[in-house]
Amino acid sequence: MHNAELYKLRSQRTPLLTAATLAIGSIIPAIVFLFYTPSNTDVYGGAFTATYLVLAPLLSIVFGGWLLGTEYRQDTVKRMLATEPRRLRALAAKATVGFAALAATLTVSAGLGWTATRFVASMNDVTIPWNGGELFQVGMIAVGAAVVAFGLSALTKSDSFAMVGTVGLMLVLDPVLSLIPRVGKYTLMNTLDVVTSKLAGVEATNQLSLTTGSIGLAAWLAAALLPAAYLFARRDV
Numbered sequence: 028m029h030n031a032e033l034y035k036l037r038s039q040r041t042p043l044l045t046a047a048t049l050a051i052g053s054i055i056p057a058i059v060f061l062f063y064t065p066s067n068t069d070v071y072g073g074a075f076t077a078t079y080l081v082l083a084p085l086l087s088i089v090f091g092g093w094l095l096g097t098e099y100r101q102d103t104v105k106r107m108l109a110t111e112p113r114r115l116r117a118l119a120a121k122a123t124v125g126f127a128a129l130a131a132t133l134t135v136s137a138g139l140g141w142t143a144t145r146f147v148a149s150m151n152d153v154t155i156p157w158n159g160g161e162l163f164q165v166g167m168i169a170v171g172a173a174v175v176a177f178g179l180s181a182l183t184k185s186d187s188f189a190m191v192g193t194v195g196l197m198l199v200l201d202p203v204l205s206l207i208p209r210v211g212k213y214t215l216m217n218t219l220d221v222v223t224s225k226l227a228g229v230e231a232t233n234q235l236s237l238t239t240g241s242i243g244l245a246a247w248l249a250a251a252l253l254p255a256a257y258l259f260a261r262r263d264v
Contacts, residue, residue, distance in 0.1 A: 096186025
């Protein structure tokens, strides 16, 4: 089953295009700085981090929704389950291989983009500090977004609905919920910010404890994954 998932990642366009887009997008700031020399040296690192902050979560949502959603769109779910009839094991194999590939792609793209930006900055006698903590935080947020999209793809049987639903949750519903007193600090993005910032060693914008943030984040991810796993195991495909 793992070999089949690896072959799918290598042979289909969506994961390859997603990885290529993230890698190319990560070096765009460096390419721009070849022709434009900013007077403020902080712009070098800031432009790369901002670019990665936008691209990584959005492309991870696409990939997370595609992992299972493409099986429904291409009507290959039955063929997949013929190879591995134990549905939860098949789902776990898909998630394991997919998210390992996502983590590797995020890491390589972040390293590539930072290296390119640092090289171009050095051409102008500017040294940019290593911002590994911030990049790690962005990567963790991207993985969290992909997990939600993966769960929604199992619930909706659609990669498109999963992507739209995840973007709606993180960019529309989450900000609205964050405005509610006493409840807003426990939203998905706030708890994700707390946990990832603590792990990355950067300052969190939401002053929850790591324990409270971890419990809240676990509850959100469980809400996305447990119903999805149950329905995938029980309903007709």
